[in-house]
Amino acid sequence: MPTATPTTQQATTTDFDDILYEVEETYAVITINRPEAFNSFRSQTVDELIEAFTLAWGDNRVRSIILTGSGQKSFCAGGDVKQKAETGDYGPSRYGMFRISELHKVIRSVPKPVISAVNGVAIGGGNVLTTLCDITIAASHARFGQAGPKVGSFDAGYGSAFLARVIGEKRAREMWYFCELIDAQKAESWGLANEVVDADELMPRAKERARALGLKAPTALRFLKQSFNADSEMQTGFTNLAMSALDLYAHSPESHEGATAFAEKRDPDFSRFDGAY
Numbered sequence: 001m002p003t004a005t006p007t008t009q010q011a012t013t014t015d016f017d018d019i020l021y022e023v024e025e026t027y028a029v030i031t032i033n034r035p036e037a038f039n040s041f042r043s044q045t046v047d048e049l050i051e052a053f054t055l056a057w058g059d060n061r062v063r064s065i066i067l068t069g070s071g072q073k074s075f076c077a078g079g080d081v082k083q084k085a086e087t088g089d090y091g092p093s094r095y096g097m098f099r100i101s102e103l104h105k106v107i108r109s110v111p112k113p114v115i116s117a118v119n120g121v122a123i124g125g126g127n128v129l130t131t132l133c134d135i136t137i138a139a140s141h142a143r144f145g146q147a148g149p150k151v152g153s154f155d156a157g158y159g160s161a162f163l164a165r166v167i168g169e170k171r172a173r174e175m176w177y178f179c180e181l182i183d184a185q186k187a188e189s190w191g192l193a194n195e196v197v198d199a200d201e202l203m204p205r206a207k208e209r210a211r212a213l214g215l216k217a218p219t220a221l222r223f224l225k226q227s228f229n230a231d232s233e234m235q236t237g238f239t240n241l242a243m244s245a246l247d248l249y250a251h252s253p254e255s256h257e258g259a260t261a262f263a264e265k266r267d268p269d270f271s272r273f274d275g276a277y
C-alpha cells in the first residue's frame with residue numbers, strides 16, 4: 001500500500017479515452033465516459049479508472065473523490081458484454097490483464113472518501129462499484145441490480161459478500177438470483193444509497209458533500225475509512241479466489257452463451273448446462 005509521504009505534486013492528467021478526470025476545489029471527479037456502451041467497462045476503462053484513483057490518492061489537493069457516469073442513462077452497466085461476446089474477453093489492456101479486482105481494492109484503499117453519484121442504471125459490475133463507494137447519492141431515476149446469472153457471470157467476492165453486508169443476506173440473494181433492477185427509493189430504503197435527489201440536483205449535491213468533506217480533518221477521515229474497511233477486509237481473500245474462479249468461468253461455454261445472447265438481443269438458452277461444469 002502506498003505511504004502518505006508527500007512527493008512532488010503531479011500535474012492533473014486528463015489524457016484518458018474511456019473516462020474523464022478533473023480536480024475541482026478539494027475533490028476529484030472521475031466520470032466513466034462510454035455512453036455509446038451504456039458506460040460499461042472494458043479492460044482499458046478499468047486501467048484508466050485505477051490510474052485516476054491513484055492520481056487522486058497522491059494529489060494533496062484532493063480530499064474526496066466523486067465517481068459518476070456520463071449522460072443521464074447509465075452510471076455503469078458493468079462489463080462490456082458485447083466486447084466479451086466478440087473476443088471472449090474485455091479487450092486489450094495496458095498490462096495484459098483485466099484488473100477489476102485491483103479497481104475494487106483501490107476504491108477501498110484510497111484513504112479518502114469516495115462518493116458515487118448514480119446518474120442512471122448501476123448494474124452488474126457497475127452495481128459492485130457503487131456498493132464499494134463510501135457514500136452513494138442516487139438520482140431519482142437511478143436503478144440498481146445484478147445481471148450475472150442472465151449473462152453468464154458472477155462476482156463471488158465483494159460483489160456478493162460485501163453487498164450482503166450492506167443490504168442484508170436475503171436482499172443480496174434476491175438481487176443476484178433474480179437479476180431484477182430496484183429503483184432509487186428502494187435502494188435508499190435497503191441502505192444501498194444514502195440519499196435520493198432529483199436528476200438535476202445529483203452533481204450539485206455530490207459536490208456539496210465533497211466540499212463538506214474537504215473541511216474535515218483528513219487524517220481522521222483516513223483512519224475512519226481504514227477502520228470501516230478493517231471489519232470486512234477478510235472478504236479480500238474471497239475476492240481473490242472469486243476472481244480466479246470467474247476468470248475460468250468467463251471462458252466456459254455457459255458464460256459464452258450468456259454474453260452472446262445479450263449481444264444478439266435474444267434470451268439465453270442455459271438448458272444444456274447442468275451446473276456441474
Ligand SMILES: CC(C)(COP(=O)(O)OP(=O)(O)OC[C@H]1O[C@@H](n2cnc3c(N)ncnc32)[C@H](O)[C@@H]1OP(=O)(O)O)[C@@H](O)C(=O)NCCC(=O)NCCSC(=O)c1cc(O)c2ccccc2c1O
Pocket residue numbers: 036037038040077078079080081082083098100121123124125126147148151152153154155246247250262
Ligand atoms: C443496462 C440495461 C438494463 C439497460 O436496459 P435498457 O432497456 O434501458 O437499454 P438497452 O438494453 O437497449 O441498452 C442500451 C444500449 O446499451 C448497450 N448496453 C447496455 N449494457 C451494456 C453492457 N454491459 N455492455 C455493452 N453494451 C451494453 C445495449 O446493448 C444497447 O445498445 P444498442 O446498440 O442496442 O442501442 C440493459 O442494457 C442490460 O441489462 N445490460 C446488460 C447489463 C450486464 O449484463 N452487465 C454486465 C454484467 S457482467 C459484469 O459486469 C462483470 C463484471 C466483472 O467485474 C467481471 C470480472 C471478471 C469477469 C467478468 C466480469 C463481468 O462479467
